Amino acid sequence: MPTISIFFGVIVQMYWSDHPPAHIHAYYGGFEALIQIETGMTIAGRLPPKVEKLVRDWVLARQGELMENWERGRRKESFEKVPGADV
DSSP: OOEEEEETTEEEEOOTTOOSSOEEEEEETTEEEEEETTTOOEEEEEOOHHHHHHHHHHHHHTHHHHHHHHHHHHTTOOOOOOOOTTO
């Protein structure tokens, strides 16, 4: 699965042709969560509360870029890197 961003120990990945709704996979210290791009809400898995808030805020701030990547994945195109929350 392609990594599109890394920040503060969080690894963010996307699958090509993943199932709806549009989401990212966030990994942190043995935790994994699927975060919906439209709402920033966790739809599966879990992250520590502070990390979950960090990722949610980042998803909402980068929503446009993440949705562009989601659409690229639908077309089987390469994903673009997205700046992390530490930039």
